[in-house]
Amino acid sequence: MSDPSADDVRRVAAVLARYPQGDAGSLVNALHDVQGELRWLPEDALRMVARHLGLSRAQVYGVASFYHGFHLEPRGEHTCTVCMGTACHVRGAPRLLETLEREADVAAGGTTLDLALTVEEVNCVGACAIGPLVILDDEYHGHMTADHLSRLVGPLLEREEPE
Numbered sequence: 001m002s003d004p005s006a007d008d009v010r011r012v013a014a015v016l017a018r019y020p021q022g023d024a025g026s027l028v029n030a031l032h033d034v035q036g037e038l039r040w041l042p043e044d045a046l047r048m049v050a051r052h053l054g055l056s057r058a059q060v061y062g063v064a065s066f067y068h069g070f071h072l073e074p075r076g077e078h079t080c081t082v083c084m085g086t087a088c089h090v091r092g093a094p095r096l097l098e099t100l101e102r103e104a105d106v107a108a109g110g111t112t113l114d115l116a117l118t119v120e121e122v123n124c125v126g127a128c129a130i131g132p133l134v135i136l137d138d139e140y141h142g143h144m145t146a147d148h149l150s151r152l153v154g155p156l157l158e159r160e161e162p163e
Contacts, residue, residue, distance in 0.1 A: 011037050012045050022054040027063055031070055039075040076111045076118035078156050080104075081135040085124030088131035092145075096132055097121055099146040104157055117156050 015033045019026040034045050041064050050060040064070045082097045101107055104117050111118040127133050130142025
């Protein structure tokens with residue numbers, strides 16, 4: 001929303017309408033709901049939240065930047081997370097991450113230019129018995145191989161070639 005569309009402004013306003021004006025205690029929930037609507041928290045959305053809840057932009061930004069679950073950069077339509085915990089690591093997770101980064105042409109923590117996919121790595125998700133593990137859009141895929149990962153994310157990365 002660096003140059004917010006009317007649709008984005010309407011969507012954020014609809015989320016904020018669920019919260020009483022000036023209710024600073026609703027900040028985390030409001031940010032969560034706005035991010036759920038836009039997939040990230042653009043600066044203009046943070047301003048709208050601050051204005052609605054009667055907070056300074058610094059207060060809102062401070063909370064949004066403190067919590068790992070809030071994203072201040074655009075996110076992909078899909079998210080692929082590779083578990084790098086010890087059990088997954090020794091079973092080949094680094095190779096999976098390298099495969100994903102190469103095929104998506106983006107480093108872990110980044111999002112493809114077309115906003116199709118965000119690539120993440122996490123320390124452990126506690127599903128060690130089925131490692132190495134990849135999570136695609138909240139769906140767990142255990143015993144992952146590089147070939148299976150390529151087949152899994154390939155359709156998400158198909159880019160139309162210009163004519």
